[in-house]
Amino acid sequence: MIKAKPFVKWAGGKRQIIKELKKYVPSEFNCYHEPFIGGGALFFELSPKKAVINDSNSELMNVYKVMCDDEKYSKMCHLLNNYEVKNSEEFYYQLRNKDRNKEKFEKLNDYTRAARTIYLNKACFNGLYRVNSKGEFNVPYNKKTKVNTYDKENLLVVHMYLTMNDITIMNTDFEEALKCAKEGDFVYIDPPYDQINSSFTSYTEEGFNHDEQRRLAKVFKELDQRGVKVMLSNHNTPLIRELYKEYNFHIIEAKRNINANGKKRGKVEEVIITNY
Numbered sequence: 001m002i003k004a005k006p007f008v009k010w011a012g013g014k015r016q017i018i019k020e021l022k023k024y025v026p027s028e029f030n031c032y033h034e035p036f037i038g039g040g041a042l043f044f045e046l047s048p049k050k051a052v053i054n055d056s057n058s059e060l061m062n063v064y065k066v067m068c069d070d071e072k073y074s075k076m077c078h079l080l081n082n083y084e085v086k087n088s089e090e091f092y093y094q095l096r097n098k099d100r101n102k103e104k105f106e107k108l109n110d111y112t113r114a115a116r117t118i119y120l121n122k123a124c125f126n127g128l129y130r131v132n133s134k135g136e137f138n139v140p141y142n143k144k145t146k147v148n149t150y151d152k153e154n155l156l157v158v159h160m161y162l163t164m165n166d167i168t169i170m171n172t173d174f175e176e177a178l179k180c181a182k183e184g185d186f187v188y189i190d191p192p193y194d195q196i197n198s199s200f201t202s203y204t205e206e207g208f209n210h211d212e213q214r215r216l217a218k219v220f221k222e223l224d225q226r227g228v229k230v231m232l233s234n235h236n237t238p239l240i241r242e243l244y245k246e247y248n249f250h251i252i253e254a255k256r257n258i259n260a261n262g263k264k265r266g267k268v269e270e271v272i273i274t275n276y
């Protein structure tokens with residue numbers, strides 16, 4: 001069967017370092033867990049038969065849920081075809097600003113919200129997901145005349161993969177999502193990067209600061225003690241070196257794409273940490 005690929009562009013997406021990551025994936029495990037799924041580059045690459053995927057971003061996880069339902073999936077595709085035709089700066093801001101009225105927004109059905117999320121991801125500047133302090137999506141339009149919201153073949157493969165396998169979709173905090181990981185399972189943790197000088201950190205309403213990195217390191221340790229195989233990727237910063245000093249470090253170099261400031265694009269040292 002053809003392999004599914006990520007259907008959204010996501011900050012911190014792991015497509016560029018997928019080969020490096022795959023080198024360290026254990027050859028055997030029971031259930032796959034990914035508590036910060038984002039675009040799910042490694043998840044789709046491995047396409048496990050049993051998995052628990054999670055992200056605190058509720059609009060994103062709503063898309064994954066809609067993709068698991070035949071009827072909702074086709075209604076969402078229908079809307080996307082329509083949005084591609086309507087695409088313009090005016091249409092973009094009209095759809096984007098639907099979350100300005102919380103009450104009305106919450107009444108939108110799930111497949112309409114999912115189509116909005118995919119369209120905004122493809123028509124916004126640089127594929128960023130950024131919300132303001134009120135939780136309102138605030139990325140500007142990319143000003144391109146044509147938008148391809150989805151690759152028809154790939155979306156169908158994603159839909160089939162998610163419906164034909166045992167995939168649990170959660171929308172909670174990583175600590176909660178990892179409670180069900182058991183001995184013999186494999187967890188891949190890809191949190192927001194540790195930032196020495198804070199730049200792009202606000203994926204959702206809550207930022208991911210140093211205290212969050214420390215809380216995550218505690219969860220890593222608990223998983224290790226339970227006999228779970230854990231792999232984590234992050235920037236190679238002093239805090240990360242300190243927090244995971246008793247584990248195995250594999251240094252890699254990767255080029256980051258999502259960065260609004262062209263000058264900052266370049267090589268950033270990344271690290272893969274494993275407990276095995």
Ligand SMILES: C[S@@+](CC[C@H](N)C(=O)[O-])C[C@H]1O[C@@H](n2cnc3c(N)ncnc32)[C@H](O)[C@@H]1O
Nearest residue numbers: 010012013014036038039040041056173174190
């Ligand atoms: C680096 S991205 C993941 C990228 C992903 N691996 C990919 O290949 O596209 C980090 C993700 O963590 C999510 N996140 C931030 N704080 C979280 C939390 N406390 N619990 C769960 N997810 C969280 C963000 O919404 C974001 O999607």
